[in-house]
Every structure is written in structure tokens, then in C-alpha cells.
Amino acid sequence: MPEFDTAHVKNIVLLGHAGSGKTTLSECMLYEAGLISRRGSVEEQNTTADYHPLEQERGNSLFSKLLHTRWRGYKINILDTPGYNDFVGEVLAALRVADTGVMLLNASQGVEVGSDIIWEYTEQFKTPMIFAINKLDEDSADYDRTLQEAKEHFGSKICVVQYPRQVGAGFHEIIDVLRMTRYKFKDTGGKPEKLPIPEEEQEKAARLHQELVEAVAANDETLMEHYFDKGELEEDELKEGMKKAMINHELFPLFCLSAQRNMGSGRLMGFIDNVCPSANEMPPQQTTSGEPLPCTADGPPCIFVYKTISEQHVGDLSFFKVFSGTIKSGMELVNESNNVVEKFNQLFLMEGNKRTPVNELVAGDIGATLKLRNTHVNNTLHARGRNINLAPIVFPAPNMTVSIEPANKGDEEKLAQALHQLREEDPTLLVEVSSELKQTLLHCQGDAHLSVARWKMEHNQRVAVKFGKARIPYRETIRKMAEASYRHKKQSGGAGQFGEVHLRIEPWYEGMPEPHGLTVRGREIFELDWGGKLVYYNCIVGGAIDNRFMPSILKGVMEKMHEGPLTGSYVRDVRVCVFDGKMHPVDSNDISFKIAGIMAFKQAFTLADPQLLEPICRVAVLCPDDLTGAVMGELQTRRGVMEGMDAEGAFQKIVAQVPQAELHDFSSALRSITQGRAKFNMQVSGYAPVSFDLQRKLTDAYNSHMTEALA
Incomplete structure (x- = not known):
């Protein structure tokens, strides 16, 4: 039997702009639950979540981390995420498997751009959300301004559950308007003293409590009736109403914190346990075929892989959420994407980079496994005889492109392997071998994203790389009509080569009239892979060139359009009319007319005011x-x-x-x-x-x- 059933597993993702205190809060939660005996700090580079040396060096989270803690009979899976937009893929992957988001706002900075960016994604996923104003102990903290900005940015659905009695260095008391209690903390934080609300705060607390009750009642008809009958709602009624409103994305409770001083984290964890939805209380996952997949332990086993990392001397570690059924060690599941059967030899709970083996994971839980042979991010795995495919994570398009090559000759194969591994771990990194630009291109989200990719290649794959400026995919076209001819003649004993082509080129545009002064015998329109069109006319009269050579001329024209005369760039939006030429009964062949077509097109192009x-x-x-x-x-x-x-x-x-x-x-x-x-x-x-x-x-x-x- 699993230690926790589905109803007692909560999955939360910590969100917010860089520096809002997500990693510090996760450390508090582990400490409060007794999983660690001493709280680490970002400054001392010893937090459970930010274990990667690059994160310790930079002082910021760069990758999402899976942690877990136990609190009053519940298991809380914590997904700590980066705050920079360069690492948005890590945030999206975590949001895909979380059931509640906790958005941290820096009381000194207010609502920052990173929070706005993340909010757009939570709206897409319809993730139930909690807001927490953090760093209320800093001298420049401003709770009222931050709350006002939050309502301006995220809407009036934000409802105050807590507010600070004081802010700045003296912050140590929180008024909770859900429980109508004052929490007073020692300077060292930890478990607070529960006290009555002081008289001077009672009017404000009562007003905010009433606003909270009305907001909850407004989203539930039954509660609305109870509220009208009694003029109040019990705490349990409020909690149940808040859960429903959060699931429907109609209410976002707001809490107060000083994660640095460990003030308020315990109350937040209690709210997560008592109010935030478990996976089985969320709307069922929809398969790509439109079928619902209820999150129940006795359902068909089904998992979704949301993240992969490679560990030296260990191999690939796949992170997944169990969306249905119970997964046990030794179980075999089928990958819906490729029909490969994967065996789960080991299952783990994760605490940063520490793995704890377990025998089974129940629906709603999140865990990891090692060495799945043909499974990647966004893959769904399920029991044999089923066809279940869950919606993939849609990652954003890249914002930056550079060329990449090995610093040392002979390392091309090592570089290819390193890029393949990078792509496995981070789907927001795209690798392109461009035949047009004759470069290997790396597409990423920004310079910070790129620097992390370099670090991984140089430290993990041991291959030094050089980044360069990606060439620009220019296009060439023309601005006026021009005519040219070319005779290809070659004699080298035996059958020779002969082909003469006369052609006209013009700038093509939609709806242009037929060629003036030429007899059209055939027309072909080509949608070019690189954009624009080539319109090719056969205007030969009197049999000057046999029809069987027209495709060869076209092939020559198309070949030159792949490498334009100006800069070697692709040519687009040109109309070519072949109207005359000559051929030889013995020496004319396909290669002769192809070469003649290339040269005639090149000459005409240079005369047609190229652009x-x-x-x-x-x-x-x-x-x-x-x-x-x-x-x-x-x-x-x-x-x-x-x-x-x-x-x-x-x-x-x-x-x-x-x-x-x-x-x-x-x-x-x-x-x-x-x-x-x-x-x-x-x-x-x-x-x-x-x-x-x-x-x-x-x-x-x-x-x-x-x-x-x-x-």
C-alpha cells in the first residue's frame, strides 16, 4: 500500500519573478515538516533545491526541482521553478503536472515582469492559484502597494486571507481573516503564538473577513443561501467554498510571508493541506481523442513524462506524474508515441538531487525513474491494451539564434551527441542544421539560456564549443524585366554537349497579365519552400527546343534560385519565360540544357535590377x-x-x-x-x-x- 492515497497528495508549483523567494520558501517548508534539521540559504549555497553548481554560482534557480514534504497527514510535492523568462520551459513543464500554483510577490518590488509572464501560462492551464506576498521584513517592503498592483495585474478575484500588522524590519505579526486570528512570531520565526486580534485591527479584519465570505459565497449557490440565512459561513464551509472557487479559477487567496525568517510558511502549508485541491478533485485529464481520464488509484495505469535530466554515471532520469492507476516497481508500460514497452525497474521520490526508492506511486503522485530506453518529454505511457495519449506541453518559440561549432577539429561527433542530450533535457532548445546558411544553429530563449547550454556541454559532455553570429537568410528578387541567352557547347571527342536557351525573367506578383509578345504553350507555378513563387512558362514555338528538354532548363533555373547571384541566397517571386533556343540532333542532352538554363538565368538576373x-x-x-x-x-x-x-x-x-x-x-x-x-x-x-x-x-x-x- 502507498503511504498516502490520492486524496492526501497535494502538488504545488512555486512561481514568481527571480528573487521573489521561491527556493527559500521551499527550504522553510522542508524544515517546518522536519525533513531537514537546518535551513539552508541561497547565499550560503546549501539549499536542497538549488543543488546544481551553476545555480549556486549564480544565486538563482535555473531548473525546476521536485521536492516533497509531509504535513499533518498529507504529502506535498513541491515544484520549485526558475524566475527568468529564459527558462520558461521549466515553468511550463512544472505547471503541466501541478494542481495548485503559489505565486510569490516581492513586497519590495511589487509585481514584476516575470510574474506577469508566468500568469499568462497559469491562465492557459487554469491552475488554481494562491498569492503570497513575501519579504515583508525588508525595509523597503510595501504590502499595500504590492496588493494593489496584484489586483491591477491579476484581477479582482484576489482575496485577502492575511495581512501584516507591520512591515519592514519589525515585521513579526500576521492577521489571518479566515480564522480571525493573530499570529505572532519570534525573531527566529517558526511556530507562532496564536492571539486575539487587537482592538485597533478588529474593524479592518472584520471588513476583510466579510469580503472573503462574500467572495466565497458568490461562487456557490448553496453557500450563498447559508450566508443569507445566517449572515456568516463556518470555517469549514469557507474552506470547501474556496476550494471549489479555486478549481474554477474564480478566487485566488492571498497570504503573507517572510520566507527568509521562516514566518508564515506553516500556515500556508496548512492551507495547502486543508483547502487546495488534490489531483482527483481537479477536472479529469482529457486525452487527445477527447476521452476523460479520471485520477483514481484503481484506474488504468497511466503516466505523463514532463522532464528528463541526465546524471553522470547514472543515466537519464525521467520525471513523471501518475494520472491514473498505481505504478509499481517492475511494472511494464507501453509508450503511446512509439509503442515501445518500458520496464520500471526503480521508482523514486525526489528531494532535489536525492533519490528515495519506493515500491509504488499512486494516482496523483509525482516521482521519477531511471533508464527508460525510448521515452522522452511529453510521452504518455500506459497499460497494455490501452490507447491513452495525454495532451503535450506546448513550448514557446525561441527568441535567439546563434551558430555553434566545436572549438577543436574532430569533435563534430561529440558536439552532435552533446546537442542531442541538450535537446532531450530541454525541449525549448532547438537544433537546426541549415543547408541554406551552411551552419549548425542553436535556437534558445535568450543569453542566460545559452550560457547554461554552454556550461552543460563543456562540463557534462566535455566538448568545448564556439558560438557565432547566425547568418541571415536573405532573399533575392528582381525589379524589372530582362532577357538573356546562353549557348552551352562542349566538344571532347565523340558525342559532345550543345544547348542554347533564350529566356525572359520578370518580377512576379499576384494577378500579373500573361507575358507580352510571347505565345504561351505551358505554365507551371511552384510554391517555393523558402517563401514566394516561381512561375515557369514554356513559350517555345516552331520546335526550337524539344519539349523533353524543358524540365532540364527548369532544373537549371531552380538550381540557380537555390544560390542567387547576389549573395548566394534563395531567389523568390520570379517569372521565367523560355521563348527560344537551339538544339543539335546529336549533341543536345539534358545536362546541356540544364547548364544553359543556369547561365541564361544568371545573366538575365543581373540585368533585371536585382534586389x-x-x-x-x-x-x-x-x-x-x-x-x-x-x-x-x-x-x-x-x-x-x-x-x-x-x-x-x-x-x-x-x-x-x-x-x-x-x-x-x-x-x-x-x-x-x-x-x-x-x-x-x-x-x-x-x-x-x-x-x-x-x-x-x-x-x-x-x-x-x-x-x-x-x-
């Missing part, structure tokens, strides 16, 4: 109001064109169109000018002509490179 196009990105930056000028100035120095600016709560959203070539180091620049208080996303919105000077510079550089390559 280089560059990718333009739509960049959206969310930043505090006082930083909008600095952010706009930074965008304008990068040839950005402002598109608009809108208020989003206390933040401003700035939207601009910026050439991709100017965004290589934008992530680090934005972090520098805003002290990490802004976030951004970008996506290619289209292509635009580059200036004459820039086109000449890029063309000269390409010609110089080609000359050196041929030398």
Missing part, C-alpha cells in the same frame, strides 16, 4: 513604464520602426518591426538596460528591401568570399 531582401521581425517588448524610453531608443538604434505602444497593467507593450540582422544580441542588451525587468518575443513577419549601400556591402563581401574559396 536583396532581408527578414523583418515583429518584436513585442513588455517593460515597466519608466523604461519605455530606453527600450524604444534601443529598438530605434537597431533600425526598428515603431508600430505601437499599449498599456498592460503597470507595464507598457512596445511593438516594432526590426530587421533580423540587428537582433543578434538584443536579448542581452534588453536585460542590461532594464535590469532583467522586461521580456520580449519576436517572429519573422516578412521581407523588406535592404538599402543600396547595405546591398552593395553584402554583395561585395559575398564576391570576396567566393574569390577566396576558388583561389
Whole structure:
């Protein structure tokens, strides 16, 4: 039998901007429950959660961690998450398996950008939420301002359960308006003394208690009737009503904390036990086929893998949540993605980097296992004879791209293995071998994300790497009509080669008229993989070129469009009309007309006023109001064109169109000018002509490179 049944397992995820105190709170919770005998600190680099040397070096969480504690008959699984947007994948994975989120707000800083970013994801998952204003013991703490900002950002559904009697260095008392009790802490924190609410606070406490009761009653008709009948609700009624409202995302209780001084964590843990929903009280998971999957211990065994890490000398450690049934050591489950049968030889509870073996895990619990051969993040595994597939985590698109290569020749295979392992552990890192740019590209969320990837490769996989600037995928096109011809003739004994092609090229646009002065005998339209179109006309009359050679000419044109004459970039939006030529009864063949097509197209292209196009990105930056000028100035120095600016709560959203070539180091620049208080996303919105000077510079550089390559 499992130590805890499904109803007594609570899964919470600690959320908030970097520096809000998530890791310190998790340490308090472990200490309060007696799982550790001494509280570690981030400054002393000895917390249970931040065990990774890179986190200890930087003083911030970089990866999500799974911890667990026991509190008054309940098991609480704690998922500690990073606060920087660069590591949003870790947050999303934790949210996917949590049943309640605890959003920490820094009383000195108020609502920060990181909290706003995370809130968007909690809205997507409809995660029941608790808010906790932390660091109320700091001199610059401002509870009222932080509460007001929270309501502005996250809505009026926030309901005060606790407020501090004092803030700053003297903070040591919390008024709880759910229990109508005052908690008084010693300077060292820990278990508080429960006292009556002082007379001068009774009016405020009564008003907030009434607001809480009315908010709970408003979300439950039965409770509303009880409230009208009695004018009050019992504490148990309030707890049950709060649970229902939290599940429906209609109410978000707010608590007070000083995690650093261990004040308020015990009361928060009690609320998690008594009020926050267990997995079996949440709406059932929906499979991708639309079937509900109730979270019951006697259901069909089914797990979802949300995270994978690689441990040296151990192998891959897969983290999963049991969404149905009971998982036991030695059990075999089928991976729905590839039909591979995986055997669970070992099951573990996790405490940071410490593993505790267990024999079974019940529905609703979270654990880990080692050495699953063909299982990855987002995979569903289930009992034989079933077809259960749970919805995957949708990770955000990357915001930064760099080229990557090994620092030492001969390490290409090691680099490939290292990149594969990185991708296994972090699905927000994308690896692309670009045939267009002739580079291996690493797509990531930002410079901090990139530095972690470098550290892992150099320390875990022992391969030194070099990052570089990713080449820009320019496009080439033309602005006017031009005609050219080319005769390919080669004689080297025996059958020779002969092919002559006359063609016209024009800039293509939707709805353009048929070619002037030419007889159209055939037309083909090609949607190009890299965007735009090629429209290919057969305008041959009198049999000057046999029809069987037309595909060879097309092949030559298409080959040259893969490597345009200006910079070697892809060519787009061109109409090609082959209208004349010559052939030889013996020497003409496919290769002759292909070469003639290449050269004729190249000559015509250079005569048709060629134009280089560059990718333009739509960049959206969310930043505090006082930083909008600095952010706009930074965008304008990068040839950005402002598109608009809108208020989003206390933040401003700035939207601009910026050439991709100017965004290589934008992530680090934005972090520098805003002290990490802004976030951004970008996506290619289209292509635009580059200036004459820039086109000449890029063309000269390409010609110089080609000359050196041929030398």
C-alpha cells in the first residue's frame, strides 16, 4: 500500500519573478515538516533545491526541482521553478503536472515582469492559484502597494486571507481573516503564538473577513443561501467554498510571508493541506481523442513524462506524474508515441538531487525513474491494451539564434551527441542544421539560456564549443524585366554537349497579365519552400527546343534560385519565360540544357535590377513604464520602426518591426538596460528591401568570399 492515497497528495508549483523567494520558501517548508534539521540559504549555497553548481554560482534557480514534504497527514510535492523568462520551459513543464500554483510577490518590488509572464501560462492551464506576498521584513517592503498592483495585474478575484500588522524590519505579526486570528512570531520565526486580534485591527479584519465570505459565497449557490440565512459561513464551509472557487479559477487567496525568517510558511502549508485541491478533485485529464481520464488509484495505469535530466554515471532520469492507476516497481508500460514497452525497474521520490526508492506511486503522485530506453518529454505511457495519449506541453518559440561549432577539429561527433542530450533535457532548445546558411544553429530563449547550454556541454559532455553570429537568410528578387541567352557547347571527342536557351525573367506578383509578345504553350507555378513563387512558362514555338528538354532548363533555373547571384541566397517571386533556343540532333542532352538554363538565368538576373531582401521581425517588448524610453531608443538604434505602444497593467507593450540582422544580441542588451525587468518575443513577419549601400556591402563581401574559396 502507498503511504498516502490520492486524496492526501497535494502538488504545488512555486512561481514568481527571480528573487521573489521561491527556493527559500521551499527550504522553510522542508524544515517546518522536519525533513531537514537546518535551513539552508541561497547565499550560503546549501539549499536542497538549488543543488546544481551553476545555480549556486549564480544565486538563482535555473531548473525546476521536485521536492516533497509531509504535513499533518498529507504529502506535498513541491515544484520549485526558475524566475527568468529564459527558462520558461521549466515553468511550463512544472505547471503541466501541478494542481495548485503559489505565486510569490516581492513586497519590495511589487509585481514584476516575470510574474506577469508566468500568469499568462497559469491562465492557459487554469491552475488554481494562491498569492503570497513575501519579504515583508525588508525595509523597503510595501504590502499595500504590492496588493494593489496584484489586483491591477491579476484581477479582482484576489482575496485577502492575511495581512501584516507591520512591515519592514519589525515585521513579526500576521492577521489571518479566515480564522480571525493573530499570529505572532519570534525573531527566529517558526511556530507562532496564536492571539486575539487587537482592538485597533478588529474593524479592518472584520471588513476583510466579510469580503472573503462574500467572495466565497458568490461562487456557490448553496453557500450563498447559508450566508443569507445566517449572515456568516463556518470555517469549514469557507474552506470547501474556496476550494471549489479555486478549481474554477474564480478566487485566488492571498497570504503573507517572510520566507527568509521562516514566518508564515506553516500556515500556508496548512492551507495547502486543508483547502487546495488534490489531483482527483481537479477536472479529469482529457486525452487527445477527447476521452476523460479520471485520477483514481484503481484506474488504468497511466503516466505523463514532463522532464528528463541526465546524471553522470547514472543515466537519464525521467520525471513523471501518475494520472491514473498505481505504478509499481517492475511494472511494464507501453509508450503511446512509439509503442515501445518500458520496464520500471526503480521508482523514486525526489528531494532535489536525492533519490528515495519506493515500491509504488499512486494516482496523483509525482516521482521519477531511471533508464527508460525510448521515452522522452511529453510521452504518455500506459497499460497494455490501452490507447491513452495525454495532451503535450506546448513550448514557446525561441527568441535567439546563434551558430555553434566545436572549438577543436574532430569533435563534430561529440558536439552532435552533446546537442542531442541538450535537446532531450530541454525541449525549448532547438537544433537546426541549415543547408541554406551552411551552419549548425542553436535556437534558445535568450543569453542566460545559452550560457547554461554552454556550461552543460563543456562540463557534462566535455566538448568545448564556439558560438557565432547566425547568418541571415536573405532573399533575392528582381525589379524589372530582362532577357538573356546562353549557348552551352562542349566538344571532347565523340558525342559532345550543345544547348542554347533564350529566356525572359520578370518580377512576379499576384494577378500579373500573361507575358507580352510571347505565345504561351505551358505554365507551371511552384510554391517555393523558402517563401514566394516561381512561375515557369514554356513559350517555345516552331520546335526550337524539344519539349523533353524543358524540365532540364527548369532544373537549371531552380538550381540557380537555390544560390542567387547576389549573395548566394534563395531567389523568390520570379517569372521565367523560355521563348527560344537551339538544339543539335546529336549533341543536345539534358545536362546541356540544364547548364544553359543556369547561365541564361544568371545573366538575365543581373540585368533585371536585382534586389536583396532581408527578414523583418515583429518584436513585442513588455517593460515597466519608466523604461519605455530606453527600450524604444534601443529598438530605434537597431533600425526598428515603431508600430505601437499599449498599456498592460503597470507595464507598457512596445511593438516594432526590426530587421533580423540587428537582433543578434538584443536579448542581452534588453536585460542590461532594464535590469532583467522586461521580456520580449519576436517572429519573422516578412521581407523588406535592404538599402543600396547595405546591398552593395553584402554583395561585395559575398564576391570576396567566393574569390577566396576558388583561389
